[in-house]
Amino acid sequence: MSKHLSVEELVDALEGTLSGPKVAHLAVCTSCRDHVESLRPLVGDVKDVEVPEPSPLFWDHFSARVREAVLSDPMPAPRQTWLSWRPLLTLATSLAALVLAVALFRPAQPPAVDDPTATPAANSIDASSQPGVPLDDMQWHLLIDAAGDLDWSDVRDVAMPRLGTADAIIDELTAAQREELVRLLKAEIGAD
Amino acid sequence: MRVGADSAVAIGWPRARALDVSMTRPQNQADAPARTDDLNEADDRALVSAFLAGRPEAFDVIVGRHRRNVYQLCYRFVNNHEDASDLAQDVFVRAFKGLRNFKGDAALATWLHRIGVNVCLNRVASRRPDTEPIDAAPHVDPQAPDALVEVLREERAVAVRAAIAGLPPKQRAALMLRVYQELSHEEIATALGSTVGAVKANFFHALGNLRRALRSS
Numbered sequence: 001m002s003k004h005l006s007v008e009e010l011v012d013a014l015e016g017t018l019s020g021p022k023v024a025h026l027a028v029c030t031s032c033r034d035h036v037e038s039l040r041p042l043v044g045d046v047k048d049v050e051v052p053e054p055s056p057l058f059w060d061h062f063s064a065r066v067r068e069a070v071l072s073d074p075m076p077a078p079r080q081t082w083l084s085w086r087p088l089l090t091l092a093t094s095l096a097a098l099v100l101a102v103a104l105f106r107p108a109q110p111p112a113v114d115d116p117t118a119t120p121a122a123n124s125i126d127a128s129s130q131p132g133v134p135l136d137d138m139q140w141h142l143l144i145d146a147a148g149d150l151d152w153s154d155v156r157d158v159a160m161p162r163l164g165t166a167d168a169i170i171d172e173l174t175a176a177q178r179e180e181l182v183r184l185l186k187a188e189i190g191a192d
Numbered sequence: 193m194r195v196g197a198d199s200a201v202a203i204g205w206p207r208a209r210a211l212d213v214s215m216t217r218p219q220n221q222a223d224a225p226a227r228t229d230d231l232n233e234a235d236d237r238a239l240v241s242a243f244l245a246g247r248p249e250a251f252d253v254i255v256g257r258h259r260r261n262v263y264q265l266c267y268r269f270v271n272n273h274e275d276a277s278d279l280a281q282d283v284f285v286r287a288f289k290g291l292r293n294f295k296g297d298a299a300l301a302t303w304l305h306r307i308g309v310n311v312c313l314n315r316v317a318s319r320r321p322d323t324e325p326i327d328a329a330p331h332v333d334p335q336a337p338d339a340l341v342e343v344l345r346e347e348r349a350v351a352v353r354a355a356i357a358g359l360p361p362k363q364r365a366a367l368m369l370r371v372y373q374e375l376s377h378e379e380i381a382t383a384l385g386s387t388v389g390a391v392k393a394n395f396f397h398a399l400g401n402l403r404r405a406l407r408s409s
Contacts, residue, residue: 011392039399051264066284
């Protein structure tokens, strides 16, 4: 006699889906057959247990409850991945490089004679706030280099940002960086 | 598998909510029904497409179509109406939130069963299931024909419910999905995130444990 049926094969036999040589085994093995037959009425017992049917009014009430629960429970925002931050990160990095370049390579101004406490850095900021001061070649090269790292998809994403993206970038700039950004933008559009 | 034929009246969805849903719109919406009247006739896949295309009323139809099955599944886990309706509501709220992630690899009913089983198993894990009190069995008129048979049948049903409630959660889930929801072993494996072999083993051991429990009772 071949090996007895496994648990999976006993389930298959119970459900009438046993196939192959195991069918022949079941036909001659009293032990396996008794096992299967002892489980059969249990399935019937389980099937006989019914769920009480709720009132017909319950179903409409239930649908309304679901709708109400869904409306009161805010929809989760789409999950942000690091990839979705990549264009923003690239833009922020480029902006930071631009601001740094402008700050570092601006021609140094001597301290004002009438203000001995003024530092060269403070004077540099003061000088940079003057409109119409052209960028020198080094600054343009840095700007071109920074922009050269952007690929088209990044530029496109930045050019069509999600609502609040520009605000978020501006919020992250320091006061000096914002002032510099305003000056550069004004210089670019020729405004006073 | 039996799918409830109830339909739902699609009302009450504010415009803002429709916009929330439309933000989840996938690329291909070609199979979404064009008109509201068509929703009740649409298959589940088309309803999902309509929902993702920004028509939240399609979700009403999904709820109406599957609410009875989901409720019955939950009832069999908790054995009382109040908890079953709360759990069923939770299932649909989760489905609403997760529908954008529904890939359509399995039937919507199987996907809902999966959510239902997870919700119910979480509930069972946090609280022992209520067993049916003796006086919860329906009243049987002693003068009615076959009253004795009916009493015995009800007593047996109470004992079986109690025995099912005492099964380990995965065995109970496999038994319920197979016997009541009539899912195939493959569908149950998908719903439970398991394998066909494990599902069959759980089903087999559930029956064995039931037999022992009913003998002792």
